[in-house]
Amino acid sequence: MIEDDGRQWAGTRRWVEGVLAPGERIARVRELKGGWTSRMRRLDVEPADSNGSGDGGNDGGGQGYALVLRSFVKPFYRRHAPALLAREAGVLRLLEAGRIPAARLRAVDATGEHCEDPSLVMTHLPGSVRVHEDGDVPRRTALLAQQLAAVHAVAMPEQERPRAWQAWTSPERVQVPAATARPRLWERAVEVIGRQAPAHRGCFLHRDFHPGNVLFTGSGQQLAVSGVVDWVETSWGPADLDVAHCSTALTLLHGVPAGMAFADAYEQAGGTLTADGGDHLYWRLLDALAFAPDAEKVAVPWRELGRTDLSAPVLTQRLEDYLQALFERYA
Template sequence: MTGVPDPRVEALTWAATVLGAPVVDVAELTGALTSTMLDITAGDGTRAVLRLMTEEPWRHHGAELTRRERRAMHELASTRVPAPRSIALDAAGDSAGVAAHLMTRLPGGPTRHLDDGALAAMADALAVIHAVRPAVPFRTFQSWAWEAKWVVPPWTAYPRSWERAFDLLAGEAPTYVPTFLHRDFSHRNLLWRDGTISGVVDWVEASTGPAWLDAAHAATNLALDLGPDRARAFVEAYGDVATDAPHPYWFVMDAVGFLPPPGKQALFGRDEQLTRLDAWLHDLLAWACP
């Protein structure tokens, strides 16, 4: 077994038992923020991905998150959504040491080269997800813009825009058609091969809620990573396939959700990311409160 960090040996031993062959190679997948994601190869050539809930506060909720992801994958197995298939779950971490979910390895990889065609493909993929009708609805979505975050950030060039955003969120949320959500849909959670989407990954937050909240989250991620122009282009592309009109409330909620709780570091806290978040929120408030 090559390149295996000692703390992961327990989990990899469990994975090998499930796969029925020893793990002969392992590589950590980049980009994961809440978990350790391992690309593993068994002695018989089988490749799989092992999620380990190693990062707090998600580790504390690891059992719930991994169970939800496994259920989502079971629901999606008979749909057009290119999601991984669940192989095995150790939600309590009895064998793996932490909550662990073993799943199939899909072909392809992430990309940041997103032209208009790629953004249209993202929008189409999201519409396919939103057309899924689970046998039992998933939990109602959670807002990540909780009130403790409603503090004007010291780095903003638009303090009044943040104040207006908090005022908007303090009001009543708009009504919506309950829809199956990925809830963390973004270009970061897509795999591409030969110019097409080959996989939609990371289903731990699957929920029921407004379709445009998924689109808003994808747009905020694009704004932070690639700038507001790509974000706006995606919103336009999703608008072409959406079944209802956008509401700025969901976009503002999502943008505010990227603020850190008081005393904590933002997940996306590089200077250029904060500058882009600031500009994106300012643009959203011009839309929400012209």
């Protein structure tokens, strides 16, 4: 039996084992780093006649393989788990027939009827999250842009579309850094998002697309996207909003030039953004201001992945410089 922050997960384990093929068993459980909203665990599954090596490979075929268990353990996300997990389960089913590299759904207990925490279990995707500063950053950025354009190209009948997009901040909720030397810059940014949202053409949005939710394999010319994860926020809305979110994340991870380059890479990959600079500025600022004052929410999982250089002062400075760059280009 495995302990999880002082609580046993025996019920969750029984539930997962109930969806395995006859004779299969959970041989090993490993924590996956980099998550914020959920507790993520890799479950190595083996047949009953396995030698117990625990090294999972492909799914099925009488040999070991791996699953991923997502569990909402924080009170806020537990309350919203039924809608979040139902949405992700639906999206994973939708994507099974397409070319987006997403996991396959195995089972979902959105209300925690059988599990200690509301949970979803899915297939394990190859690859790893890459957030380090290295020579692959430009190529990763281009691949991220290509993958996001492919996500936005997913077509579906109107009756099957996900919920409409939601803003993650508003003028009254923006937290301006206390020590900023450019208060007028922040005031201007807040004023922009105080206007009515621009008219836009909707498309299928991941809504939380950023380097922490994309898996890569290889390096250099062999670098490739191997998976896109975390579909709980999937929405229908403007492509600019997904581009804005990834741009902000790239800014915080790698600096303002990386964040400013992403929209161009997205359009080069065949994606379409609004032609109106002021409208695009609205979407970029709406996303960026949701990270204020110091982007600590994303910094915690990124530090777990090795980016210990991302201190609050560094992130705050990058976010402020990014606002300035957005005004210089799009205002």
